Amino acid sequence: MTMGPGNTVPGEGRSDYPWLDRVHSPADFRTWPADDLQQLAADVRRAILHTTSRTGGHVGASLGAVEVLLAAHRVFDTPHDRLVIDIGHQAYGHKLVTGRRGAFDQLRQLEGPSGFLKRHESPYDIWEAGHSSTSLSAALGMAVARDLHGESHHVVALIGDGAMTAGLSWEALNQIGHLQRRLIVILNDNSMSIAPNVGALSAYLTDLRVRPSYRRLKQDLDVLLKSLPVVGGRLRKVAERVKDGVKHLVLPRNVFEELGFLYLGPLDGHDLSQLIPTLERAAQVDGPVLLHVVTQKGKGFHPAEAAPAKFHGPGPFDVVSGQFVKKTQAPSYSQVVADTLIAMAHTNPQIVAITAAMPDSTGLDRFQAAFPDRAFDVGIAEQHATTFAAGLAASGLRPAFLVYSTFLQRAYDQVVHDVAHQNLPVVFGVDRAGLVGADGATHQGVYDIAYLRAIPNLSVAMGKDEADTRQLLFSAFQQPGPVAVRYPRGAGRGVPLTEPLTGVPWGTGEWLAHGEDATLVGFGPIVYTALAAAEELARRGFHVGVASARFAKPLDEGILARAAAESRIVVTLEEHVAAGGFGAAVLEWAERTGTHTPIRVLALPDTFVDHGPVEHFLALYGLTAEGVAARVASWLEPARRRA
Numbered sequence: 001m002t003m004g005p006g007n008t009v010p011g012e013g014r015s016d017y018p019w020l021d022r023v024h025s026p027a028d029f030r031t032w033p034a035d036d037l038q039q040l041a042a043d044v045r046r047a048i049l050h051t052t053s054r055t056g057g058h059v060g061a062s063l064g065a066v067e068v069l070l071a072a073h074r075v076f077d078t079p080h081d082r083l084v085i086d087i088g089h090q091a092y093g094h095k096l097v098t099g100r101r102g103a104f105d106q107l108r109q110l111e112g113p114s115g116f117l118k119r120h121e122s123p124y125d126i127w128e129a130g131h132s133s134t135s136l137s138a139a140l141g142m143a144v145a146r147d148l149h150g151e152s153h154h155v156v157a158l159i160g161d162g163a164m165t166a167g168l169s170w171e172a173l174n175q176i177g178h179l180q181r182r183l184i185v186i187l188n189d190n191s192m193s194i195a196p197n198v199g200a201l202s203a204y205l206t207d208l209r210v211r212p213s214y215r216r217l218k219q220d221l222d223v224l225l226k227s228l229p230v231v232g233g234r235l236r237k238v239a240e241r242v243k244d245g246v247k248h249l250v251l252p253r254n255v256f257e258e259l260g261f262l263y264l265g266p267l268d269g270h271d272l273s274q275l276i277p278t279l280e281r282a283a284q285v286d287g288p289v290l291l292h293v294v295t296q297k298g299k300g301f302h303p304a305e306a307a308p309a310k311f312h313g314p315g316p317f318d319v320v321s322g323q324f325v326k327k328t329q330a331p332s333y334s335q336v337v338a339d340t341l342i343a344m345a346h347t348n349p350q351i352v353a354i355t356a357a358m359p360d361s362t363g364l365d366r367f368q369a370a371f372p373d374r375a376f377d378v379g380i381a382e383q384h385a386t387t388f389a390a391g392l393a394a395s396g397l398r399p400a401f402l403v404y405s406t407f408l409q410r411a412y413d414q415v416v417h418d419v420a421h422q423n424l425p426v427v428f429g430v431d432r433a434g435l436v437g438a439d440g441a442t443h444q445g446v447y448d449i450a451y452l453r454a455i456p457n458l459s460v461a462m463g464k465d466e467a468d469t470r471q472l473l474f475s476a477f478q479q480p481g482p483v484a485v486r487y488p489r490g491a492g493r494g495v496p497l498t499e500p501l502t503g504v505p506w507g508t509g510e511w512l513a514h515g516e517d518a519t520l521v522g523f524g525p526i527v528y529t530a531l532a533a534a535e536e537l538a539r540r541g542f543h544v545g546v547a548s549a550r551f552a553k554p555l556d557e558g559i560l561a562r563a564a565a566e567s568r569i570v571v572t573l574e575e576h577v578a579a580g581g582f583g584a585a586v587l588e589w590a591e592r593t594g595t596h597t598p599i600r601v602l603a604l605p606d607t608f609v610d611h612g613p614v615e616h617f618l619a620l621y622g623l624t625a626e627g628v629a630a631r632v633a634s635w636l637e638p639a640r641r642r643a
């Protein structure tokens with residue numbers, strides 16, 4: 001029998017997690033020697049695997065960061081000392097030792113612990129994220145606040161090599177080096193982003209890690225310099241500087257040192273006997289320190305070590321073999337989009353494709369296999385990706401940037417200023433548009449219609465299914481200006497994809513049924529919900545039409561005008577917040593045209609939607625077929641009673 005965390009073998013009183021059982025908070029292991037902590041790390045790994053093999057989650061990153069997180073909690077007086085964790089996807093070990101072990105089996109489930117950090121979950125979660133590369137800026141803010149408040153705690157940021165590539169991280173490094181506040185950055189370098197990390201910085205880190213002569217010389221020097229007498233107070237800073245100066249007589253400075261950090265490492269991020277004393281040393285330094293630790297993504301679980309990209313964020317898997325629990329389902333929207341791009345790229349040599357560190361999940365890996373010279377992984381750099389695409393488009397290429405709705409948020413000014421303002425023909429494949437489920441609030445793609453629709457020159461489209469998505473994508477590449485084609489997370493509906501790519505007339509939707517009581521106008525796959533709702537309403541005696549809008553911008557005004565003319569109410573549907581969304585666009589149209597037919601907007605409310613099954617939230621917010629039918633009936637019934 002596999003035991004859950006905290007379980008004991010009945011009758012024997014023997015636990016599967018003897019070390020973890022002793023830990024309720026980090027205070028419980030602050031006096032433990034490195035060897036005992038190494039045992040705790042093994043328990044934490046087993047607990048992570050036990051849960052994630054059933055819930056799915058960020059397995060590889062969390063297995064890789066166990067020792068680093070334990071060492072940080074061991075050395076620093078958290079939560080009094082602030083531990084700021086970048087993204088938070090690697091923090092399952094942190095959750096297990098900071099009071100959430102009992103609930104950990106419910107990880108990423110409705111009402112269970114989030115897959116990221118949440119301030120309301122624990123006082124140890126002092127910073128929330130989900131998007132990358134925020135930790136250094138936040139940590140510097142906390143360090144400056146500490147100093148202004150006359151406080152003395154430590155501030156420690158943990159950031160991965162992938163997250164370190166983003167511009168935001170370098171903006172923070174720039175100011176940290178300038179301000180010289182007491183701040184420790186732990187750079188968790190596993191040479192992986194989701195896929196292998198790419199770019200010149202990644203190559204540079206590899207160089208720092210593996211150049212043996214540098215390492216040996218540095219280690220010898222570190223030993224030598226450590227033997228110099230320790231001094232206290234202000235003198236310590238001077239002493240560190242002198243040591244540093246001596247070192248650089250022999251060793252070239254690396255980039256972090258040039259930026260004003262004391263650089264420690266590289267060291268084995270799984271070896272607590274190295275991590276603990278080095279962090280203790282870092283804690284003595286009166287200025288910014290960068291501790292470079294080398295870890296292995298998926299550490300301790302062979303299938304994840306062997307295939308780290310697959311185990312970045314898998315669904316459930318077999319904990320012995322590492323085989324994924326497979327569901328047979330239609331190809332995903334991302335796959336269909338990638339295959340469509342490939343098909344078009346065969347005949348159009350101007351088409352190129354970009355991802356920001358998500359080649360597997362956006363389908364760019366497929367495009368890359370077909371056109372290695374025309375595919376670009378820019379790292380976690382959505383802003384750069386967007387302006388890079390603009391540059392490509394300004395020179396005659398037809399770039400597609402495949403990006404999650406939620407991560408495109410980061411590139412807003414680039415979309416406005418570099419792409420749309422110059423009316424450059426960049427196609428944004430806006431993936432994971434709509435609710436996403438287990439990743440929760442930071443990953444819900446429910447704002448992009450609003451933030452994109454406001455931008456002149458930019459069209460915003462969404463098909464009702466994957467066949468429609470293909471045709472919209474084809475048409476997008478015929479446009480002279482920028483286009484965002486949205487599509488949801490996960491499998492398509494399994495509709496046939498055999499039709500030739502002919503596209504759709506730009507800015508047109510499609511009628512699926514007509515009815516004089518109401519017309520439901522859906523934007524995206526929610527059109528199928530509208531069809532099912534119309535059937536339910538028909539059973540209740542209402543005649544309800546359905547149209548697929550396909551465009552939130554430009555709107556198909558013909559469909560709207562006819563819907564308003566032939567039915568008593570027009571109802572819009574979308575999986576997006578109501579504010580600024582598709583329904584809001586229709587309301588603006590009604591106001592502009594003086595249309596008096598009542599318009600009702602069915603959309604998500606003005607709240608962050610947490611993690612949990614998409615179906616749950618659709619039901620909660622009345623966006624299932626039953627919910628839609630009930631609400632439409634409630635609007636139609638009073639008039640029927642009067643008639």
Ligand SMILES: Cc1ncc(C[n+]2csc(CCOP(=O)(O)OP(=O)(O)O)c2C)c(N)n1
Nearest residue numbers: 061130131132160161162163192193194357
């Ligand atoms: C702005 C942004 N873009 C993309 C992502 C998706 N994402 C989640 S984790 C990750 C890789 C992070 O790599 P790294 O920081 O090295 O951490 P590791 O997973 O290797 O521990 C990416 C690209 C994100 N969270 N935020």
